[in-house]
Amino acid sequence: MSDTDTEPAYGVARYLAVEHVDSPTVTPAGRLLFLADTSGTPQVWTTSDPGAWPERLTPHEERVSTVAASPTDEAFVFGMDRGSDERDQLFHYDLDTGAETALTADPESKHAWGAWGPDGERIAYTANRDEDGRFDVYVQRVGAGCERGEGCDPGHPERVHEGPGGWLDVEAFGPRGERLVISKPHSSYDVELSLLDLDSGEVTTLSDDAEATYSHVHFDGDGGLYCITDHGTDTTHVGRFDLDTGELEKVAGCDGNRSGEPGTAAWNVDALAYDAETGRLAFAVNEGGYSAVRTGTLDGTDFEPTDAPEVDGIASGFTFGPDAERVAFTHTAPTEPYGVHSVEYGETEETIWTPVGTNGLPEESFRAPETVHYETFDGREIPAYWTSPEGASADDPAPVIVDIHGGPEHQRRPWFYPTKQFFLNRGYAVLEPNVRGSSGYGKAYAHLDDVERRMDSVADIAAAVEWLEGRPDVDPDRVVAYGRSYGGFMVLAAITEYPDLWAAAVDFVGIADFTTFLENTGEWRRSHREAEYGSLVDDYEFLKSISPLSHVENVRCPLFVQHGANDPRVPVGEAEQVVEAVRERGVPVEKLIFEDEGHHTTSRENLVEEFEAIAEFLDEHV
Numbered sequence: 001m002s003d004t005d006t007e008p009a010y011g012v013a014r015y016l017a018v019e020h021v022d023s024p025t026v027t028p029a030g031r032l033l034f035l036a037d038t039s040g041t042p043q044v045w046t047t048s049d050p051g052a053w054p055e056r057l058t059p060h061e062e063r064v065s066t067v068a069a070s071p072t073d074e075a076f077v078f079g080m081d082r083g084s085d086e087r088d089q090l091f092h093y094d095l096d097t098g099a100e101t102a103l104t105a106d107p108e109s110k111h112a113w114g115a116w117g118p119d120g121e122r123i124a125y126t127a128n129r130d131e132d133g134r135f136d137v138y139v140q141r142v143g144a145g146c147e148r149g150e151g152c153d154p155g156h157p158e159r160v161h162e163g164p165g166g167w168l169d170v171e172a173f174g175p176r177g178e179r180l181v182i183s184k185p186h187s188s189y190d191v192e193l194s195l196l197d198l199d200s201g202e203v204t205t206l207s208d209d210a211e212a213t214y215s216h217v218h219f220d221g222d223g224g225l226y227c228i229t230d231h232g233t234d235t236t237h238v239g240r241f242d243l244d245t246g247e248l249e250k251v252a253g254c255d256g257n258r259s260g261e262p263g264t265a266a267w268n269v270d271a272l273a274y275d276a277e278t279g280r281l282a283f284a285v286n287e288g289g290y291s292a293v294r295t296g297t298l299d300g301t302d303f304e305p306t307d308a309p310e311v312d313g314i315a316s317g318f319t320f321g322p323d324a325e326r327v328a329f330t331h332t333a334p335t336e337p338y339g340v341h342s343v344e345y346g347e348t349e350e351t352i353w354t355p356v357g358t359n360g361l362p363e364e365s366f367r368a369p370e371t372v373h374y375e376t377f378d379g380r381e382i383p384a385y386w387t388s389p390e391g392a393s394a395d396d397p398a399p400v401i402v403d404i405h406g407g408p409e410h411q412r413r414p415w416f417y418p419t420k421q422f423f424l425n426r427g428y429a430v431l432e433p434n435v436r437g438s439s440g441y442g443k444a445y446a447h448l449d450d451v452e453r454r455m456d457s458v459a460d461i462a463a464a465v466e467w468l469e470g471r472p473d474v475d476p477d478r479v480v481a482y483g484r485s486y487g488g489f490m491v492l493a494a495i496t497e498y499p500d501l502w503a504a505a506v507d508f509v510g511i512a513d514f515t516t517f518l519e520n521t522g523e524w525r526r527s528h529r530e531a532e533y534g535s536l537v538d539d540y541e542f543l544k545s546i547s548p549l550s551h552v553e554n555v556r557c558p559l560f561v562q563h564g565a566n567d568p569r570v571p572v573g574e575a576e577q578v579v580e581a582v583r584e585r586g587v588p589v590e591k592l593i594f595e596d597e598g599h600h601t602t603s604r605e606n607l608v609e610e611f612e613a614i615a616e617f618l619d620e621h622v
């Protein structure tokens with residue numbers, strides 16, 4: 001069925017109600033905790049056995065964004081914001097009593113979860129409590145630690161380090177609780193990694209001056225520090241710092257070069273869990289968006305692989321249970337909703353802990369993409385996922401949604417994507433390009449859209465439409481530009497730079513003018529974003545020249561703009577100004593702004609309203 005005039009079989013509420021389950025974490029007693037949006041927003045749930053009816057633990061309406069089990073007690077910490085404002089507060093939950101304790105109570109500040117101390121009596125995190133534009137490091141006693149120490153009550157965490165300004169993260173807590181690993185992201189590809197001594201307050205920089213990223217940091221308890229890094233390589237691999245010498249070595253066999261042949265295409269290592277007691281390791285290689293899971297044992301920089309599951313789709317968020325006997329992870333695939341799986345260490349058979357239902361949507365109605373590559377203006381091959389609807393053919397060509405991801409330092413991957421399945425069911429084909437600047441394909445590819453090369457990535461979108469026009473099963477007069485956040489900028493740039501290509505456009509929380517966006521985005525994130533886009537001072541005229549708002553007179557196609565009033569990243573003013581400018585030119589514009597949402601629409605009710613309005617808009621104009 002590719003004609004959007006026929007009544008779709010299923011409303012968007014059915015798709016949006018397909019539960020999203022992720023973020024597994026395991027308590028010392030082996031209790032599995034995870035986030036699930038069954039109630040309409042992500043909350044913390046638990047289940048005793050694979051497939052058993054889960055039990056909800058946190059009773060809130062606001063979204064829970066993070067959950068971390070204590071290493072010593074039957075307890076966990078969770079983070080939750082208000083109205084999707086991303087200013088998370090932290091809470092402690094005692095699983096034995098059900099008692100929930102607010103650990104922070106500063107709603108104007110963002111509290112970024114870091115790590116549990118090894119004794120389970122302290123936590124470490126960063127927050128911009130003192131200055132909106134500066135994250136500092138805090139350590140706070142929690143739970144059992146409260147009976148034996150100061151600083152439990154909200155408002156009195158101990159600030160152990162004043163940050164240099166901008167973002168700052170806690171990556172790990174030392175095995176004897178005496179130090180932290182902290183990271184300062186100067187850009188998405190340039191991270192400074194340091195050790196913070198909690199007694200002296202001294203900071204020792206571990207990373208050198210080379211541009212590199214460091215993440216998934218784990219002490220090995222033997223004077224070493226494991227991490228995922230791309231130091232000296234185009235793609236990421238597992239590395240180990242020798243904390244005595246400061247030397248960083250690559251762990252052989254723990255990279256994306258699965259064939260082992262030198263020079264063959266290497267992919268990113270993108271998810272990692274490590275258990276220092278056993279030396280056991282689990283990680284995933286991101287092969288064109290699909291995950292190859294690897295497990296094994298580390299001893300220094302020697303890796304001894306074991307059998308591992310062959311997952312279809314994507315595996316992420318690995319976490320070991322007690323004694324590292326089992327590793328749990330988040331799994332999804334194009335036709336498989338997000339759920340929590342596990343595998344016994346060294347085994348290949350997955351156990352599904354949270355079999356997610358599909359609200360009566362036939363699983364066979366879900367459609368999977370094929371990975372395609374299309375040539376763009378400079379001869380490069382751009383990777384993309386192509387999914388056509390049931391029945392599309394040369395006799396019945398389909399309309400197409402060109403769905404552009406955000407970031408730009410993000411990667412669209414073959415995950416379960418409910419609203420994509422909804423539009424497929426309504427007869428739309430969907431093309432999801434990972435244009436230059438996307439992550440997941442190496443540092444060099446990610447830098448291809450930096451600053452003055454910004455519009456090259458927009459040209460990659462025009463090349464995508466040219467590729468579509470060559471397909472007999474596509475109606476070239478019914479192509480929609482569609483994207484969120486940075487992807488919203490790409491939509492507005494595409495319809496102003498290449499106005500004749502589009503039948504309609506949908507901009508979710510997009511950047512309309514880089515100068516007003518950078519002036520008004522959260523102060524803590526400005527320098528990081530300037531590293532990607534350009535300096536407000538040095539590149540002001542350039543930024544103005546490439547901003548869609550400067551070329552809005554070119555817009556021909558009807559435009560739908562969605563935003564959230566609480567958006568701390570892309571201020572809602574970006575939506576207001578582009579709607580006004582396009583509307584002034586007599587082009588049909590629809591605006592949907594939620595007063596109780598931010599950069600993401602988190603409430604189920606608002607999501608249903610949003611996508612019903614977009615479906616109606618597309619039915620009218622495409």
Ligand SMILES: CSCC[C@H](NC=O)C(=O)N[C@@H](C)C(=O)O
Pocket residue numbers: 188405406407408409484485486487511529569570
């Ligand atoms: C630090 S990467 C920012 C990713 C995020 N995702 C959406 O695209 C985002 O906020 N991107 C834009 C808006 C930005 O701030 O650069």
